[in-house]
Amino acid sequence: xxxxxxxxxxxxxxxxxxLHVIExxxxxxxxxxxxxxxxxIDARDGRLFLGILYxxxxxxxxxxxxxxxxxFVIHCRRLGMRTWGATSCMVFEKSLRLSQxxxxxxxxxxxxxxxxxxxxxxxxxxxxxxxxFSMPLMLVxxxxxxxxxxxxxxxxxxxxxxxxxxxxxxxxKRLMNLSRETSxxxxxxxxxxxxxxxxxxxxxxxxWERRIMDLVRQMRDAxxxxxxxxxxFEVLNGLVWQGMxxxxxxxxxxxxxxxxxxxxxxxxxxxxxxxxxVRIPMNLFPQALQVVIQVKVGMDRxxxxxxxxxxx
Numbered sequence: 225x226x227x228x229x230x231x232x233x234x235x236x237x238x239x240x241x242x243l244h245v246i247e248x249x250x251x252x253x254x255x256x257x258x259x260x261x262x263x264x265i266d267a268r269d270g271r272l273f274l275g276i277l278y279x280x281x282x283x284x285x286x287x288x289x290x291x292x293x294x295x296f297v298i299h300c301r302r303l304g305m306r307t308w309g310a311t312s313c314m315v316f317e318k319s320l321r322l323s324q325x326x327x328x329x330x331x332x333x334x335x336x337x338x339x340x341x342x343x344x345x346x347x348x349x350x351x352x353x354x355x356x357f358s359m360p361l362m363l364v365x366x367x368x369x370x371x372x373x374x375x376x377x378x379x380x381x382x383x384x385x386x387x388x389x390x391x392x393x394x395x396x397k398r399l400m401n402l403s404r405e406t407s408x409x410x411x412x413x414x415x416x417x418x419x420x421x422x423x424x425x426x427x428x429x430x431x432w433e434r435r436i437m438d439l440v441r442q443m444r445d446a447x448x449x450x451x452x453x454x455x456x457f458e459v460l461n462g463l464v465w466q467g468m469x470x471x472x473x474x475x476x477x478x479x480x481x482x483x484x485x486x487x488x489x490x491x492x493x494x495x496x497x498x499x500x501x502v503r504i505p506m507n508l509f510p511q512a513l514q515v516v517i518q519v520k521v522g523m524d525r526x527x528x529x530x531x532x533x534x535x536x
Contacts, residue, residue: 232310233303237350240299244354245361247292251501252365253285259373259494266490300351307346311526312339318530326532334411336418338529341410342522349519352512359505359512366502370476373495377480381502384468384475395461396513402454403521409447416440458514465510472506473499 261278319335370378420427420436427436476499477487
């Protein structure tokens with residue numbers, strides 16, 4: 225399925241990825257120009273033309289970056305909507321051709337859940353998938369430019385990420401398992417609801433309303449418990465990655481001073497701007513990772529349905 229998506233949408237995906245790479249590169253222009261502008265002002269004997277050039281560049285870089293960012297978001301949403309629609313159509317057509325054993329194993333609840341929930345996860349998938357691949361680029365560019373300013377202390381962000389990697393790996397594994405469990409519980413609940421709707425006359429004739437309500441409520445409670453655990457691990461993962469960027473300036477400048485470095489105005493402003501750039505992948509990583517995990521689980525379920533046995 226992954227190869228089919230790439231074969232269908234690779235031109236638009238390549239265009240969106242190219243725009244995103246250029247956008248990421250432009251984000252690092254402003255921190256570099258801040259250092260140049262501060263040193264130009266401190267020098268007081270620089271050429272006026274250079275000062276104007278720095279100021280124009282400092283204005284134009286964010287402007288171009290925002291334009292490219294909007295174009296990137298539009299193309300990613302277009303990709304997501306097309307994939308969502310195509311996947312829903314494939315799932316519906318496949319459900320009409322399922323053999324009797326396959327139809328019994330899935331049931332109307334699972335098919336409806338796959339169409340309404342799993343296929344819909346493609347809506348923002350390409351947007352976050354590009355961030356997953358661009359975050360290492362942002363981190364490398366930020367560390368390289370920080371190394372020019374702070375030397376060996378610039379590797380502090382990488383050290384922090386390395387320390388937190390085992391915890392993040394455990395959280396990711398747990399999130400994937402909880403996402404699968406939630407999908408299974410949702411399938412079971414929807415299956416029961418669909419059966420009740422189809423047999424509503426029998427339920428009314430036998431006065432089973434209270435019994436059916438209790439059954440559905442129990443299944444919904446079981447589903448909500450899994451959702452609550454999933455959200456709790458989401459919050460924990462977010463706290464881990466949101467808390468790390470707050471420590472980066474203190475740890476990085478502390479390491480620089482401990483190694484005998486001397487801070488000046490240009491160095492501080494430029495390094496703070498670069499640290500803000502390094503924070504971006506750390507802040508966006510948990511959100512992007514959670515979306516990619518849910519898309520991966522949904523894609524596995526869709527592939528399982530599409531590969532099910534058909535009527536001969």
